[in-house]
Amino acid sequence: MFKPKEFRYCETDPAAPVRDSSYASKELPKAALLVFPLLLLMPLLRAQSPDLPPGPALAKVRTACLECHDASIIVQQRLNKAAWTKEVDKMIKWGALVEAVDRDSFIDYLSTNFPPDKSPEEMPRTASMKRR
Amino acid sequence: MISRRDFLKRVSGAVATAGAIPPLLTWATDDSSPQIPGEEGMIVRSARFLDLETPQEFLTSWITPVPHFFVRNHMHEPSTLDPRSWRLTIGGEVEKPLTLNLADLAKLEKHTVTNTLECAGNGRAFQQPHVPGIQWQKGAVGTARFSGPRLRDLLQRAGVKPTGKHVMFHGLDEVPGKVPPFIRSIPIEKATDSDTLIATHMNDLPLSKHHGFPARSLVPGWIGAASCKWLSEIKVLDKEFDGNFMKPGYRFPNQAGKPGDPVNPDETHVITALSVKSVIATPADGSTLRSRSIRIDGVAWAGEADIARVEISTDSGASWKPAQLGREQSKYAWRLWTFAWKAPKAGDYTLMARATDSLGRTQPETAVWNPSGYLYNAIDQVKIHVQA
Numbered sequence: 001m002f003k004p005k006e007f008r009y010c011e012t013d014p015a016a017p018v019r020d021s022s023y024a025s026k027e028l029p030k031a032a033l034l035v036f037p038l039l040l041l042m043p044l045l046r047a048q049s050p051d052l053p054p055g056p057a058l059a060k061v062r063t064a065c066l067e068c069h070d071a072s073i074i075v076q077q078r079l080n081k082a083a084w085t086k087e088v089d090k091m092i093k094w095g096a097l098v099e100a101v102d103r104d105s106f107i108d109y110l111s112t113n114f115p116p117d118k119s120p121e122e123m124p125r126t127a128s129m130k131r132r
Numbered sequence: 133m134i135s136r137r138d139f140l141k142r143v144s145g146a147v148a149t150a151g152a153i154p155p156l157l158t159w160a161t162d163d164s165s166p167q168i169p170g171e172e173g174m175i176v177r178s179a180r181f182l183d184l185e186t187p188q189e190f191l192t193s194w195i196t197p198v199p200h201f202f203v204r205n206h207m208h209e210p211s212t213l214d215p216r217s218w219r220l221t222i223g224g225e226v227e228k229p230l231t232l233n234l235a236d237l238a239k240l241e242k243h244t245v246t247n248t249l250e251c252a253g254n255g256r257a258f259q260q261p262h263v264p265g266i267q268w269q270k271g272a273v274g275t276a277r278f279s280g281p282r283l284r285d286l287l288q289r290a291g292v293k294p295t296g297k298h299v300m301f302h303g304l305d306e307v308p309g310k311v312p313p314f315i316r317s318i319p320i321e322k323a324t325d326s327d328t329l330i331a332t333h334m335n336d337l338p339l340s341k342h343h344g345f346p347a348r349s350l351v352p353g354w355i356g357a358a359s360c361k362w363l364s365e366i367k368v369l370d371k372e373f374d375g376n377f378m379k380p381g382y383r384f385p386n387q388a389g390k391p392g393d394p395v396n397p398d399e400t401h402v403i404t405a406l407s408v409k410s411v412i413a414t415p416a417d418g419s420t421l422r423s424r425s426i427r428i429d430g431v432a433w434a435g436e437a438d439i440a441r442v443e444i445s446t447d448s449g450a451s452w453k454p455a456q457l458g459r460e461q462s463k464y465a466w467r468l469w470t471f472a473w474k475a476p477k478a479g480d481y482t483l484m485a486r487a488t489d490s491l492g493r494t495q496p497e498t499a500v501w502n503p504s505g506y507l508y509n510a511i512d513q514v515k516i517h518v519q520a
Contacts, residue, residue: 068308070180078262087264095309116262126184127165128173 050075050121057102057109064096064106074114076121081111170340172199177266181205182342186271191413191431194460194468195246196274198335203342204251204272206314206377207305210362215346220330224300224367227291234346237332240281245327245352246462248275248433250406252355252382255499255508261392263505270411270512273433275465278350280331284324286366292320296368299323301349301360316382317373318351318358322404327352327464330363352464353405353436355506357382378402384506391501406435408495409509410442410469410487417514424475424520428455430512433466434489444471445484449497449511452486475518484513 050072052058065074079087088106092098098106166176174184184203186196215234223229251272253265266272287299300317307313322328331350332339339345344361351358357377372378383400410432415421428446432439438461443452458468475481488494499510 068311070178072176073178073181073266076177076267077264078267079264080261083262083264094311120257120267123185124166124176125187126168126171126174126176 053113055109055113057105060098060102061106061109064098065091068096072121072123074110076123077110077114078116078118078120079111079114080116081107084111084114170199170342171203174200174203175271177268181208183266184342185268186274188270188411188413189416191271191273191411192429192468194275194458194465195335196276198276198337198340198343201274201276201334201343202251202272204266204356205305205342207307207311209341210304210306213304213341213345213362218346218364220347220363220366222286222290222366222368224369225293225296226287226368227293228289230286230290232286234332237281237330237347240285242279243282243327243329244277244279245329245350246275246277246465247350247352248273248406248464248466249356249359250409250433252357252403252506253504255510256505258508258510259499259501259505261501263503265504272356273411273431273466276334277336278329278331279333279336280329280347280350282326283328283330283349283366284326286330287324287368290368292368295370296320298369298372300365300367300369300373301363302365302367303344303348303360304362304364312376314360314377315373315375316357316360316377317369318354318404319372320368322351322354355382355403355406358404372402381504382506385500385502388500395503403506406433407507407509408432408434408437408439408487408489408491408493410485410495411512412483412485412514415483415514415516418516419514420517420519421475422519424478424518426473426475426516426518428471428473428483428485430469430485431466432469432485432487434487434491434493436464437493438463438490439467440488440490442467442469442485442487444473445486446473446475446481448482449484455485478518478520480515480517482513482515484511486511
């Protein structure tokens with residue numbers, strides 16, 4: 001199964017363990033013990049973990065794009081087909097592994113799902129220690 | 133002129149008076165928010181690479197606390213940073229190439245500059261038509277006290293040859309795939325300015341990892357991209373560096389064209405100093421205010437120039453009145469401003485802020501469109517609804 005690694009994040013101290021700062025709560029294991037609270041959390045967790053929408057190119061887009069960056073960089077763009085074409089070609093030049101035969105399906109997928117007239121993406125916020 | 137204490141009181145009062153605390157603030161306290169050590173309540177534009185935006189309502193303090201200071205990364209942050217083994221090399225067009233460690237830097241005379249650092253792409257999200265890139269809104273900007281030795285003292289020790297015209301910075305960020313490394317250069321005149329630093333401290337503490345520990349260049353008044361984090365190499369060049377992040381990256385059209393039209397790369401120039409700009413911190417766009425007594429607060433900056441005035445319109449730009457500037461000021465640093473207003477009646481209003489600087493530059497109604505959305509500085513506006 002594909003394991004998203006887009007929110008892996010390294011601590012300042014290289015000796016410290018790599019913290020998975022995924023948008024899932026650090027309290028989640030506790031919450032998972034109780035089914036009901038978990039169900040309540042589900043919509044929130046989904047809202048905080050930008051995932052890519054379904055489509056024929058999804059699996060290949062995930063593999064090629066999320067190797068270097070997370071999905072949030074993709075989902076916040078609002079571009080027409082010409083602009084997406086430029087972006088895809090730039091990323092191929094910069095090392096994204098996209099088979100020539102898949103290029104057009106990448107452009108179609110991205111321009112269909114992230115067009116100029118779509119409303120802006122709501123991005124999550126980091127925890128606010130002081131306000132707890 | 134109001135005192136700092138009064139100003140702050142008014143600023144904090146403004147939020148309460150306006151009743152305009154955005155609902156996201158409550159949401160941010162939720163335990164399910166992403167945890168990034170050292171970062172508080174920041175908008176996550178990207179987690180990998182890490183790009184964090186300061187929420188507009190935090191833009192009300194003259195010095196931005198480090199946990200609220202925006203983070204911009206093009207690449208992965210260095211996976212290891214060991215202050216003991218860290219070295220800075222100075223080479224290229226110099227008489228005596230140098231290799232320095234952190235203790236060597238600490239022995240040099242320390243200088244402090246209070247600088248407003250803004251990402252060139254701040255406000256990109258407002259460009260029409262949309263342009264690709266991190267969709268920053270108002271908060272890829274912050275002000276901090278940066279301290280460290282002057283770059284010119286290091287260059288003097290190395291002895292710049294007469295052929296040395298530009299100074300290149302290279303950091304330890306890790307480049308994925310075939311992405312070109314983030315290398316840029318600045319002209320020798322700016323590099324030897326007495327305020328250009330190799331900063332080791334930010335707000336009197338050692339730089340945090342996200343802000344370039346253990347040392348970064350700090351090119352005051354210029355776009356953030358001029359200041360290189362995790363600095364490891366300084367190279368004096370006989371000409372401007374010509375890598376990706378100098379061309380086609382970080383360039384601005386010589387003449388404004390029609391929005392959306394292609395820009396000829398030969399008719400562009402490298403972006404250096406910041407434009408004149410102000411943003412409204414509170415009230416928030418789309419907020420409903422319960423009182424007709426409203427304080428409008430924000431910040432204004434102008435790169436290497438000073439802010440001369442900030443004007444506010446509460447009638448969609450039909451008339452303008454001066455805002456009161458905060459007392460704290462320093463070359464390269466933004467000014468806080470505040471404006472007390474009584475809405476004549478309940479209803480919908482468009483509030484606007486417009487800054488003018490010491491060079492006579494005033495924010496335009498429409499920013500110059502460019503394909504990467506750099507230097508967005510259109511007059512800021514928020515729409516509010518007054519209930520009472």
